[in-house]
Each structure stands twice: as structure tokens, then as C-alpha cells.
Amino acid sequence: MKEFGYKNATTITEALTLLDGQNARVVAGGTNVLPYIRSGKYTDCRLINIRDIKDLNFIKEDSDRITIGACVTISQLKKSKLILEFVPALHQAACVFADPTICNTATVGGNLASASPAADTAPALLVHDAIVFIKSLNSSRSVPLSEFFKAPGTTVLQRNELITHIEISKQKNSGFIKLGMRKSMSISIVTAASSVTLNDAGIISSCKIALGAVAPTPIRAAHTERFLLSKKPDDDTLSALIKATNLDISPIDDIRASADYRREVTPVMVKRAIKLALYEHC
Amino acid sequence: MSEKINIKLKINGVFVTLEVLAHQNLLRALRDNYYWDVKCGCEVGECGTCTVLLDGQAVKSCTVLAAACDGHEIWTDKGLGLSTKLTARIQDAFVECGSVQCGFCTPGMVVAATDYLKNGGKPDRTAIREAISGNLCRCTGYVKIVDAIYKVAKDIEEGLL
Ligand SMILES: Cc1cc2nc3c(=O)[nH]c(=O)nc-3n(C[C@H](O)[C@H](O)[C@H](O)COP(=O)(O)OP(=O)(O)OC[C@H]3O[C@@H](n4cnc5c(N)ncnc54)[C@H](O)[C@@H]3O)c2cc1C
Ligand code: FES
Ligand code: FES
Numbered sequence: 001m002k003e004f005g006y007k008n009a010t011t012i013t014e015a016l017t018l019l020d021g022q023n024a025r026v027v028a029g030g031t032n033v034l035p036y037i038r039s040g041k042y043t044d045c046r047l048i049n050i051r052d053i054k055d056l057n058f059i060k061e062d063s064d065r066i067t068i069g070a071c072v073t074i075s076q077l078k079k080s081k082l083i084l085e086f087v088p089a090l091h092q093a094a095c096v097f098a099d100p101t102i103c104n105t106a107t108v109g110g111n112l113a114s115a116s117p118a119a120d121t122a123p124a125l126l127v128h129d130a131i132v133f134i135k136s137l138n139s140s141r142s143v144p145l146s147e148f149f150k151a152p153g154t155t156v157l158q159r160n161e162l163i164t165h166i167e168i169s170k171q172k173n174s175g176f177i178k179l180g181m182r183k184s185m186s187i188s189i190v191t192a193a194s195s196v197t198l199n200d201a202g203i204i205s206s207c208k209i210a211l212g213a214v215a216p217t218p219i220r221a222a223h224t225e226r227f228l229l230s231k232k233p234d235d236d237t238l239s240a241l242i243k244a245t246n247l248d249i250s251p252i253d254d255i256r257a258s259a260d261y262r263r264e265v266t267p268v269m270v271k272r273a274i275k276l277a278l279y280e281h282c
Numbered sequence: 283m284s285e286k287i288n289i290k291l292k293i294n295g296v297f298v299t300l301e302v303l304a305h306q307n308l309l310r311a312l313r314d315n316y317y318w319d320v321k322c323g324c325e326v327g328e329c330g331t332c333t334v335l336l337d338g339q340a341v342k343s344c345t346v347l348a349a350a351c352d353g354h355e356i357w358t359d360k361g362l363g364l365s366t367k368l369t370a371r372i373q374d375a376f377v378e379c380g381s382v383q384c385g386f387c388t389p390g391m392v393v394a395a396t397d398y399l400k401n402g403g404k405p406d407r408t409a410i411r412e413a414i415s416g417n418l419c420r421c422t423g424y425v426k427i428v429d430a431i432y433k434v435a436k437d438i439e440e441g442l443l
Contacts, residue, residue, distance in 0.1 A: 005284070030350065033347070034344065035327065038325060049347060099416025100397070
């Protein structure tokens with residue numbers, strides 16, 4: 001017998017009060033929570049709906065940053081001109097996310113809080129230096145996304161905390177690519193995102209690479225980044241990535257692909273993500 | 283037993299009050315209240331046969347919390363077909379093009395197609411396939427479903443609708 005309670009929160013403070021010291025769980029879009037309830041992963045708690053909180057639903061820009069409210073849906077990201085222009089990797093991730101009907105409800109906050117190693121917004125947000133803003137009734141803190149994930153399904157979030165928004169830096173040269181079993185409605189086998197800047201001589205002067213579904217959490221690929229720095233992004237460089245990338249990842253065998261396959265294909269995805277960032281095609 | 287919640291919402295243009303369980307999904311709440319045109323397939327967001335419009339956007343009702351629909355607006359395939367020209371035309375096109383075999387996917391397909399076309403969807407087979415990519419059909423092979431949506435898109439483009 002299922003024993004759930006329910007409350008609708010209309011403001012952030014109301015949500016935080018309802019979460020404080022209670023056996024409660026946040027529901028945003030519900031695309032993960034409803035399957036969790038069905039499978040018994042969530043039992044006997046009070047469900048706190050945050051989807052109607054207006055202060056969690058906005059996309060704003062200032063001079064060099066973009067701020068995204070936790071309840072912004074994947075469809076909103078897909079349609080946003082600001083995201084398209086200044087966070088192209090996130091736009092591309094939204095375009096290959098699930099299918100249009102899931103995108104209409106799934107939120108970016110829910111995607112991060114679920115902490116799937118394959119969460120599609122994560123690599124894109126990582127290469128844009130995302131910072132996650134978190135509130136509880138009595139405190140607020142901000143955590144770089146690179147330190148937010150702890151393990152599959154686990155983050156730094158406490159049960160009484162809410163993600164309120166995510167801040168990212170603008171960067172016009174970024175790209176994201178997803179490899180799945182089919183073009184739509186698939187959980188990723190590998191995802192790669194990059195953000196790359198070249199100097200006047202065409203040498204990589206800064207570069208960020210992030211990967212999904214090849215480690216217990218979405219990760220920044222530090223070895224790959226170091227390998228690429230101060231090199232020309234030509235075919236020779238991009239084909240020589242393999243060693244560095246394989247130091248960054250720790251893939252597993254699962255129903256979608258084997259670890260060996262992931263090791264083979266990840267460097268190719270990195271190469272394509274870099275080409276997408278620089279030339280908008282791969 | 284989960285807590286019982288009374289929600290007030292508009293379904294197919296009519297204000298109603300429903301009693302739902304705290305953890306219930308919108309799909310169950312609708313079917314328990316005789317909106318049987320909304321079908322239950324997988325109940326985990328994979329098949330799309332439970333698709334309805336929520337505040338004008340196509341969503342999978344099995345992944346939406348019923349209680350959270352308090353104060354919102356739902357349209358189902360049947361309601362849309364009876365009150366909008368666009369959906370009625372899509373339903374006719376499904377019949378004309380032979381897009382219905384067992385019919386189990388049809389209500390979800392029609393709602394997804396409605397969402398696509400009311401937002402200016404073009405007669406473009408690739409885009410149509412993308413629009414219904416979350417809706418599975420185990421009978422038709424999709425070609426005739428795409429044909430039907432294409433036909434209506436073409437009618438709209440030619441000013442016939
Ligand atoms: C059919 C299907 C296909 C999918 N395809 C993809 C895909 O292609 N790519 C992908 O990455 N994911 C996919 N998902 C997973 C899921 O849709 C996403 O992770 C989605 O972004 C979750 O957001 P939500 O708003 O629905 O979260 P919810 O289900 O509402 O919540 C998920 C978790 O996050 C917590 N939470 C939500 N918001 C907050 C907040 N603001 N602060 C703190 N905690 C919060 C909840 O308590 C819960 O634990 C898919 C799911 C389904 C059912
Ligand atoms: S029943 Fe909702 S998607 Fe299958
Ligand atoms: S007609 Fe049978 S599932 Fe589509």
C-alpha cells in the first residue's frame with residue numbers, strides 16, 4: 001500500500017518550509033519521480049510540487065553570465081534564443097533530449113538532481129562552468145557543477161535543500177554530441193561536450209571537455225583538456241586523443257553498450273564535439 | 283493509504299473537481315474518471331499512448347503528478363476532436379490514410395500531431411517523425427501515420443484549413 005502525502009508550494013520559502021525536517025521529496029516535472037513511485041524507489045513521503053513556483057522559472061542574462069531557474073523545462077531551453085546564442089552546447093543537448101513530450105515537462109533542475117551518469121544537460125553545463133545555487137530554510141550555498149555529483153543517483157544535495165538556479169558563463173564556441181541506440185527517446189551510450197577558444201595563430205588557448213555515461217558521474221576530462229591545450233585542432237591532434245581520453249574515463253558494461261565499445265567511441269565523440277564547437281558541424 | 287486530494291481543473295473545456303491520490307499519475311486520474319480515450323501502455327513515459335495537452339503542450343500523462351494539475355488545463359484526443367477543427371481534421375486524415383490498425387497508439391499520436399501542427403509544423407517528413415518520436419506504434423510501421431500528418435500540414439499550407 002502506498003502512503004504518500006502531497007503539498008503544492010507556490011513560493012520558494014513555502015517549498016523550503018515544507019522540506020525542512022520532514023520526510024518530503026521535491027517533484028518538478030515528475031518524469032523521474034513518477035517512475036520512481038511506480039517502481040517503489042520512493043515510498044511513504046510527502047511530495048512537494050514546485051512546478052508552479054514562478055521564481056524558479058526564468059532564463060536571464062547579464063554581461064557574461066546566463067542564469068537558468070531550476071524549473072525551466074528542456075523545451076524552454078530548446079526554444080530560448082539566449083541559450084542558442086550563448087550556450088550552444090546546451091541548446092544541442094536539449095535538441096536530442098528524450099522526445100518533445102518529455103521535454104515539455106522535464107526540468108533542468110530535475111535532470112541534475114537525479115544525477116544520472118547519462119544526464120544530457122550535465123556535460124553541456126560543465127563546459128560552461130555551471131554553478132548550482134542551493135537553498136534550505138536557513139542557509140544558501142553555491143557549488144560548482146563539477147563538485148555537485150557524488151555517485152550515480154547521488155549529489156551533494158541534502159533532503160531539505162532545493163536547487164533554485166544555475167549560473168553559466170557565455171561562450172559562443174561550444175558543442176554537444178550524443179550517441180544513443182536510436183535518434184530519439186534513448187538514454188545515452190556516450191555524450192561529449194566541448195568549449196574551445198583558439199588564438200590568432202589557430203592554436204587552442206583554452207578548452208573544456210566534459211563527458212557523460214562513461215564514469216559514475218558526468219565528468220570534466222582533465223587529461224584530454226591538458227593534451228589539447230596549445231595544440232592546433234587538426235586531424236592529427238584529434239586522432240591522437242585516445243590515450244588521454246582513456247585516462248579520463250572509467251566506463252562499465254551495461255545493457256546499452258560494453259565498456260570496450262565506450263572506450264573506442266569516446267575519443268571519436270570528443271573529436272566531434274570539438275568540431276561542433278569550432279565549425280558548427282562534425 | 284495515500285492522502286486524498288481534491289483538485290479543480292479544466293478538462294476538455296469543462297471545469298471539474300476530481301479526487302486523486304497524492305501519488306497518482308494524471309493518466310490514472312483521467313481513466314478513473316472515465317476519460318477512456320487516454321490509453322495506458324507502459325506507464326513509465328516510454329510509449330506515448332497516454333499523451334494529452336497540459337496547458338496547451340503535449341505531455342505524457344503517466345509522468346505527470348495528477349495533484350500537480352490543480353488549476354491547470356487538460357485536453358484529450360476526444361475532447362480536442364470534438365471541439366477543434368485541427369484535431370478533427372487530423373483524426374479524419376488518420377482514417378483516410380489507413381493510419382489506424384489496432385488503434386492503441388492513435389489517441390497519443392493525434393495529440394502529438396495536434397501539438398506539432400498548432401505550433402506551425404510544416405509538411406516535412408523528418409520534422410513530423412521527430413514530433414511523434416516519443417509515440418510508439420507496433421502495427422503500422424509509421425509510414426501511414428506520417429502520411430496523415432503530412433496531409434493535414436499540406437492542407438494548412440495551402441490555406442484549406
Ligand atoms: C521516457 C523518458 C526518457 C528520458 N530521456 C532522457 C534523456 O534523453 N536524457 C536525460 O538526461 N534524461 C532523460 N530522462 C530522465 C528525466 O526525464 C530527466 O532527468 C529530467 O530532466 C528530470 O526532470 P524532472 O523535472 O522531470 O524531475 P523530477 O522527476 O520532478 O525529479 C527528479 C529528481 O530530482 C529532484 N528534484 C527535482 N527538482 C529539484 C530541485 N529544484 N531541487 C532539488 N531537487 C530536485 C526530485 O526530488 C527527484 O529526486 C528520461 C525519462 C523518461 C521517463
Ligand atoms: S503509458 Fe504513458 S508513455 Fe506509456
Ligand atoms: S495502430 Fe497498433 S500500435 Fe499503432
